[in-house]
Amino acid sequence: MSHHDEQLPVLTEGDPIPDPGLPAHQPRPTDVDPAAERRAERQVATFFGLSMVCIVLFIVSYVALDIGERTDTFLGLGASNVALGSSLGGALLFIGIGVIQWARKLMADHELVEYRHSASSSEQDREEALAILAGGADEAGIGRRPLVRNSLLGAVGLVGLGPLLLLRDLGPTPGQVADSGRLGAGLEHTVWSKGMRVVKDVIGEPILASQLEIGDLVNAQPEILFRNAQGEPMEGVELQVAKSKASVILLRMEPEDITPGKGREDWSVEGIVCYSKICTHVGCPISLNERTTSHLLCPCHQSTFDLADSGKVVFGPAARSLPQLPLAVDSEGYLVAQSDFTEPVGPSFWERDSK
């Protein structure tokens, strides 16, 4: 025996700590003093009454107060807003306060003990239920007639194929859209094409390369959104689809600051580079650029791309560089695209390779 064992106290039989039971019930003032009880009753009724007054005020202010142009009548807020809000809020609040006061002061507050019991049914009930199930299976003959059982399983399994087939109607697949023959159709292509002018977003004017200064950032679009061969602008769904893929930003920087990617040596014009405006993470439009670092930040999830270095990801969850649009100038000195993007723009999709 060690030295420690001798120091342990001798345990008594049963619980080492006796059950202390419930503390003695202490009544509230409202339980023992009839005057306090009546006072609490009046308080609760007063709160419910105040709620009714508030609703009347709400109706009155709805009818009497004009929303109008004056928005600074009361504490810099419109009178109608303040009156409607505070009266409806008060009506709900006073009902709540009244109910809580009622529960705290007047409802019975004696302590209750509820013992836990086993949640399962009795042995007899369980045996009976199992016997019914076994009897049913025996009468139906599931075990004796494998042909019926197996053909039923086959039929139920195949029913699922019907709804699965209908999923095909949820929309054209990327492949079907790409084969539709429309300009910039599908996820692989945009409306950019060889020689298409780069124009300012919203304004629609073409951009003279010579008129941009170092540090200029232009939010731009392909010209076809504003003028097709007949001089008509794109509209409706067609416009939204085209714009969601073709939006670009232009940035002019010192030509020696640019590290051109392999095979991209002639993609910039006098230090002007052009990148897709659609983040490669989940497709937010980005134009939050820092001129001094040429870092472009996506406000949605903080992906950051270096526009001086092929749009490489320098921070954040984006997995791929921003696609770059090869630029050139036409005979009049306006910026044009050399071709469409050489890779799909925007976030990943099922059929996209991971490059």
Next chain:
Amino acid sequence: MFDEERQAAIVRGGQIFLTNCTACHNFNGSGGAMPRGGYARPLKGVSEKHIYAGVMLTGPQTMDVFSNGNIAPEDKRAVIAYLKSIEEAPEYGGFGLGALGPVAEGATTWVIGVGLLVAFAIWIAAATTRSTKEKEA
């Protein structure tokens, strides 16, 4: 400018603003956060001259340049007209909370709204004063 011309300029300026400026300066020109602790300044209360020359022509600090070849002088004036119009616009909804968007609104909801709920919860759960008096039979 005549009133009709001014309205047209404000609409056009608003579209140019939403395309070129809101990424950093917020949809209401209230400014916003930039990478590594930087921030874009609010544009409200800035004079027309400063917005035109100081902001768009030179691009202060890390801001990009919006030269006249990028946004023409007439379009710059339209942007400024839009900015002045939202400065004058009353806040119909009540407290604007600086028009900073979900951050300001969320913080207000948490501090005031949840604070009030906590206060009510404390009141509900607070120990009722008990009496030592016995109930009269």
